[in-house]
Amino acid sequence: MILSHILFPTLIAAAVFAVRWPHLKFPLDEDLATYTYIARFRKQGLRWKQDAFLFLYPVWRLQLLDRIYGNPETGPQRVRLFLAAHNALTAVVAYGLVLTLTHNAWAALASGLLAAFFLTSPSLEAESFNTEQCYAPFLLGGLWAALLGPEWAVVAGLAWGLMAIAKLTTAIYIPCFLILLWLLQGAEPGFNAFVASALVLAASTALDAARGYFDPESLRQIKARMLATLRTSRRDAFWPRLKGDLRLIAAETFPLWILGLPALAGMFLEPDGPWFVTLTAVTLFILFAQRAFTRYHYTPLIAVLAVTSGLGLAWLGAMDGWLPKAGIGIWMLAVAFTALRQLPHYTRARDPEIMARYGKFEQLLYLPYLGRVLKRLMKLSGHAGEPLYVWGNFTQLYHYSGSPAADSYVYYAMGPWLDIGLEPVFDSVIGGLTHKRPRYLVQAYPDFDPVLLEEITGLRYRLIKTVLARYPVYRLEAFNPPKQDPLKLTWMEKASLMERLTRGRHMPGLNDADLLRGRELKALTECRKLVNLNPHDRDGRIFLGELCERFGLHRQAGNLFEWVVAHHPKLRQVRLMLARQKTVLGEFEEARFLIKDEIRLFGKSTETAQALGRLEKALGQFRAAIDHLQNAIVDAPERWDLRLEQAECYEQLTEPASARKRYLQVWEGATETAEQGFRAQAGVGLARIGAIVNPASATLGDFVKKAPDNAPLAYAHASALEKEGRLDEARELFRSLTGSLKTDLLKANAWYRLARLSEGDEREQCLMQCVRRNPYHYGAQEMLAAWGVNHVPA
Known part of the structure; x- marks a missing residue:
């Protein structure tokens, strides 16, 4: 008894x-x-x-949680x-249920004990709050009961x-259980259970209604959040995610499956089997109806398996012979x-x-750091505690930064948006941004x-x-009120x-936003x-x-790619990235092995x-290189880099006509802003081929006139002037480029070339500007080292 x-x-x-104690102070x-x-911002008057949008009923449960939370x-x-x-109550109930049966x-x-331990499995995200x-x-x-x-x-x-x-969708259990209770135990017990459950739900509903949480605004908010959640749940393909989640959960709760599943099947045949049939069927129905879009949705299923594992142990223990005892031991x-x-x-x-x-490793590792960055940034700029806006569902950034949200939706939503029920999301996000004009905006997703945001709201973020x-973290630069109030648009607009x-x-x-702006x-x-x-x-x-x-850090790049290949051998393309580094470093046999391995695993492709x-080109086998590159061009005719490499091979084979043809194809075809580098290389190639007749600087000067916005081409023109001994012209052009170039690497190279054409303190300053943008620039580092030793120009 005791x-x-x-x-x-x-x-x-x-x-x-x-088992829960180590996770109390988890991020x-x-x-x-x-x-x-x-609860976090309750002292600032937030309600x-x-x-903040209501997102579930009963609302009084959220307010109870606010009281439990207390202080930050x-x-x-x-x-x-x-x-x-x-969790403790679940485990104790599992104990009582098995003891009764x-x-x-x-x-x-x-x-x-199984419930106590396995319900905290990392795959079930027990460190999270979930209903x-x-x-x-x-x-x-x-x-x-x-x-x-x-x-x-x-x-x-x-x-x-x-x-x-605790979770409104679980109400589907109630009629199923009540019908079963009526069929198995009679009308009176069924009626008594119905009245008891109805009174609980009626009292809860009445409490929310009395506090004004069934008014039209509350219902609009709940509906908007539900619609947004449904769209988020459909973001990933269901079956692949289901298989992946089940594989992970089963690996971490393996003992429950190997004993609990057979015992559950056996329980279906017992006198109390209808209860377990109904429990399992409804649990699975709810799991599938929710699309199991997060792994903690499997928690009730694991709890059921913990119960049936106890039943299975009792049955095995009651059997005679050595086989059941051996089974228990295994x-x-x-x-x-x-x-x-x-x-x-x-x-x-x-x-x-x-x-x-953990599945949420990003939130556990990266967001605390981002939160500290935001908090420090807002404090240094004198805007600590002011509203912040985060696009995405990472609401913990408001906690970490100590700044409330600029909007009241305070979550993430995705399309399709053609539903009037989602209009409150627009009103909250756009209205909140326009009204509060947060100093900082974080693009977590x-x-x-942000460019279109400026058109809508007049808020310009940099x-x-x-x-x-x-x-990406943006700072508010200006606010120009839009001609039309976006909140007065129709819901379809x-x-x-x-x-x-x-x-x-x-x-x-x-996110490559820094790369796109040249940083x-x-x-x-x-x-x-x-x-x-x-x-x-x-990634x-x-x-x-x-x-x-x-x-130019090819050895470091190779080490990084080698780690990925070793730990993720089924990932495409990484072997080719590693092979590229091996080719540059002169490790040709390893590069060839990696390329063949890629072909063996994934088949031939444009990239292989x-x-x-490239490998044959590095080995001096230019004809073989041309053949391989031609195969790639057939598959991807829009790839200008392939034609450039092929043209370089023709140059090495002293076939200028073929090289010129391909350079011209690139020059005439690569007209997009993102293709400026390819066009510049083509221009340099054409100038190199025509240098016998016309100086390269003259040819490149003509190209610059045709494409004045092409910064790499202007840099190539300055380089050609330097090579031809026109140092004053080259110096002035490099000086101009140091102020106009947008990318760190190209600007660093321009400063280095300017340093080579300068003397004294001016040279040192140019070199410092170079290494400030590219601290790995070997030439600049070498010249600075010589300057430091001799205090004379290198």
């Missing part, structure tokens, strides 16, 4: 708090940050509905303890009513092995290497257009930098504007910070490798043909 009623439940509850995720947003210093820990209490206290203890943790104890508790007999029907109804309060080894695999998530919970394994090469405003990828990721060094610096924060960021390593290649062409 063991089964006091000691074991206490032990199970203690186990829950023990915030967007769910926890959203639920506690008003639900007025300052300890609020997140208190909320997590509140969730841990629900089997009268085996040890099997019930095992069930409770699945809140309703699971009432779901299982109502089932337990129903199985105890008709006299417990009222308790069962009360539990199911509380379950629906199963216990599986439990031990799985627990040991997950142990680092508890012993080293806040280690960056461990946090990088790439599907947001990019400061892209933090961690992922999050608003929908059209939102469609245009939110084009792009609807997922966070790397290569800033992009490199921020990407290094990203990889230092999370050395396991695959970050690839991007950093590409940036290192731009700066180009890689083979």
Whole structure:
């Protein structure tokens, strides 16, 4: 009696708090940050509905959470303890349910401990705030009460009513369970349970109604959030995501599946089987109806498997012979092995290497850093605590920066927007930005257009930098009131504007905004910070490798690509990136092996043909290189880089007519702004071929007149002047280019070339300007070193 009623439940509850304790001070995720947003800024006068959209009923539960949160210093820990209490209740209920069905206290203890441990699995995102943790104890508790007999029907109804309060969609369980109760135990227990659950829901609804949360504005907000959530849930393909999530969850809860699933199937045949059939069917229905768009939706299913695993243990223990005992022993080894695999998530919970394994690693590792950057930025500019705007669902940035949102929607939404129910999102976002004019705007998701935002609102934002090469941060430069108030447009006009405003990828990721404006060094610096924060960021390593290649750091780039190939061998293209570095470094056999490996794994492609062409070109096999490049051109005739490389091979073979033909194709075809570099290379090639008849500087001068906005071409013209000994003209042109060029690398090269044409202190200043934009410029570093030693021009 003491063991089964006091000691074991206490032990199970203690186990829950023990495994949850390491995560109390975990970084915030967007769910926890959203639920506690008003609580965080409550002292500043923010309230639900007025300052943040309502997104679920009952609203009084959100306000209860505000009270539990208390203050920002300890609020997140208190909320997590509140969730841990629900987990403890779930585990204890699992214990009681198994004890009732089997009268085996040890099997019930095992069930409770399994629930305590596996419901906190990293794959279930237990560190987040989710309503699945809140309703699971009432779901299982109502089932337990129903199985105890008709006299417990009222308790069962009360539990199911509380379950629906925890998450409204779970109300679908109630009629299913009530019908089953009526069929199995009679009309009176069914009616009693119905009245009990109805009273709970009626009281909850009446409380919200009395506080004014069923008025038209509240309903508009709830509807808008629901529509936005439904669109977000359809962002990814359902079946591939389902398979991936199930594979990960099954790996971390493996013992529950190998014992719990057979036991669940066996339970269907028992006298109490209809209850478990209904429980399983409705749980799966809700899971699929929600499209399981986040992994914590599987929490109730894992709770059910924890219960049936206890049932399976009891059945195996009651069997005679050595085989069931051996099965229990093997199963216990599986439990031990799985627990040991997950142990680092508890012993080293806040280690960056461990946090990088979570599905929300970005929110755990990157956003705290971004939050500190924003807080420091706003403090230094004298705008601390003023409204901030974040496009995306990373509401924790408001917590970290200490600044409330400029809008009241305070979340993320995506199209299609042609639905009048989404009009409040436009009104909140555009109205909030226009009214509060936040000093800083963070583009956490790439599907947001600040240029179009200026057309709509008159707010002109300028990019400061892209933090961690992922999050562009903008500062407000000017406000020119628009001719027409955007809030007075029709809802269809608003929908059209939102469609245009939110084009792009609807997922966070790397952002090349700094590259597009020519700030290569800033992009490199921020990407290094990203990889230092999370050395396991695959995409970050690839991007950093590409940036290192731009700066001529081919060995570093090769090391980064080698890591990606070793850890992600099924990823396309990375072997070719590595082969490119090996080719530049003269490691030709390794490069050839990598290209062949890419072809073996993924087949031939334009990129493999180009890689083979580059390799043969580096080896001096120009005819073979031309053939490979021609194969690539057939597949991708729009690729100007392929024609340029082919033209260079023809030059080496002293076939100027063929080379000239291809250079002309590039010169005449590469007319887009993004293709200026290709056009400049073509111009240089044509000037080189025609140098016998006409000096290269003259030819390039003519090209510059035809394409005056082509900065790389102007740089090539200045270089040609220097080579021909026209130093004064070259010096003046390089000096002009140092002020007009937009990209760090090209500007650094211009400063270096100007330094070579200068003397004394002017040379040193030019060299310093060069290394300021490209600290890896070998020529500038060498000249500065000589200057430092001899204090004379190198």
